[in-house]
Every structure is written in C-alpha cells, then in structure tokens.
Amino acid sequence: MKNSMALFFVCLLFAGCKTWDISKMNVKNEPLSPRLLTLEKKIEDIQNVAFVANEDRMRIFTKEVEENLTDPFGEKYGYLIMKQNIIKLSRGPFWTCPNAWTVCIAMLFGCPIAHYKHVIDVEFRIMDSKNRLVGKYSAIGRGSGIAAMYYGYTVGKAMRKSYIDALNNAFDQMRPQIQKDASAINEKLNLSGKL
Numbered sequence: 001m002k003n004s005m006a007l008f009f010v011c012l013l014f015a016g017c018k019t020w021d022i023s024k025m026n027v028k029n030e031p032l033s034p035r036l037l038t039l040e041k042k043i044e045d046i047q048n049v050a051f052v053a054n055e056d057r058m059r060i061f062t063k064e065v066e067e068n069l070t071d072p073f074g075e076k077y078g079y080l081i082m083k084q085n086i087i088k089l090s091r092g093p094f095w096t097c098p099n100a101w102t103v104c105i106a107m108l109f110g111c112p113i114a115h116y117k118h119v120i121d122v123e124f125r126i127m128d129s130k131n132r133l134v135g136k137y138s139a140i141g142r143g144s145g146i147a148a149m150y151y152g153y154t155v156g157k158a159m160r161k162s163y164i165d166a167l168n169n170a171f172d173q174m175r176p177q178i179q180k181d182a183s184a185i186n187e188k189l190n191l192s193g194k195l
Contacts, residue, residue, distance in 0.1 A: 025056065025164055027063045028172055032179050036070045037189045039080040039126065057084070060164060064171050069178065077189040078134065079127040084167075087140070088119040112148040114155055116162040122170035124178070126185055128192035135185050137177045141170025 061082050066072040092115035119142055126135040143165025145158035153161060
C-alpha cells in the first residue's frame, strides 16, 4: 500500500496541464476575394481614446488584417480601426468551492480550477484617407478556456486562450459581412486616394 501511494504521487509530479504557446495563436485562413486595399491598422477602446494594446490583441488583429482582410503590400488608402469592449469575463466561481473545501485534492482527480469565459463586443471601422467612415462592422465573440490538471491549461493560459478564442469568434462573424461590401469599399478608398 505504501509503495502504491508513493507511485501515485510520483506520477502526479510528471502530470500537469496542457501547454499553450504563442504559435497556437492564429486566425482562420479565409482571405477575402477581392481583398481590401492596403490599410493602416489601429486599435482603440470603445470610447474613441487611443491606447496601448496588449500583445495578444495586437498580434491577432495584425494577423487577421494582413492574412484575411487586406493586401498587406503597397501604399495605404486609409485606416482599419478595431474597437473592443469586454462585455463579460467570468471565472466560473463554482469550481473554487470543491478545491477550497478539499485543499485542492479535488484538482488532483480532474476537478477544474477555473473555467474562463469571455464575451467581447468587437467593431471594425474602415476609414478612407480623408478620415471618412467607409464601412462599419461589429460582432459579439465568445471564448472559453478550462484551467485544470491533465486536460486543461494553467490559470493564466486558460484566460489567455479564452480571450483569443472570443476575438477569433468575432472576426469569423465579421469576415463574411466585409466580403459582401469589399468591392464597394475598394471603390470608395480609391476615390479618396492614398494616405
């Protein structure tokens, strides 16, 4: 019995959470056809105040713009501005109780530590070179990430994954809307000229 308990705890030392690295942060490969003309990327908060964007938000927005929405090469014809508002961020407080009551022993048997859920309102504004609004698109994105041993992520990575999934979900909803208007937007951008 003593040996089996020791073996059990040694096995727990080698078990852990899933890994999640920066290379998993990607967007769906669905480029518009035709793509929008080259645009300068900007991120603003929902109150129209420019701010310093976090690294994940900037990276995923840049990938979406350069890989799916615009022709990334050439002279710029305007701006593509992303605004976001985090509507809801929940940690799943229910999962704290079993772990607190059992001094985290429940976690060893697969009970999640947290289940992060993001609900984000994302808006894209396309502005021409004269700062006139050419197109406006918005969507509500949802994402989730579980923090647990064996099958989940660490707490920080689960929260990060939840946020990225919510952004991608919103981008996936807006892409077809932009696709419908791509030709008309390009005409308006062309008329106003380059930056």
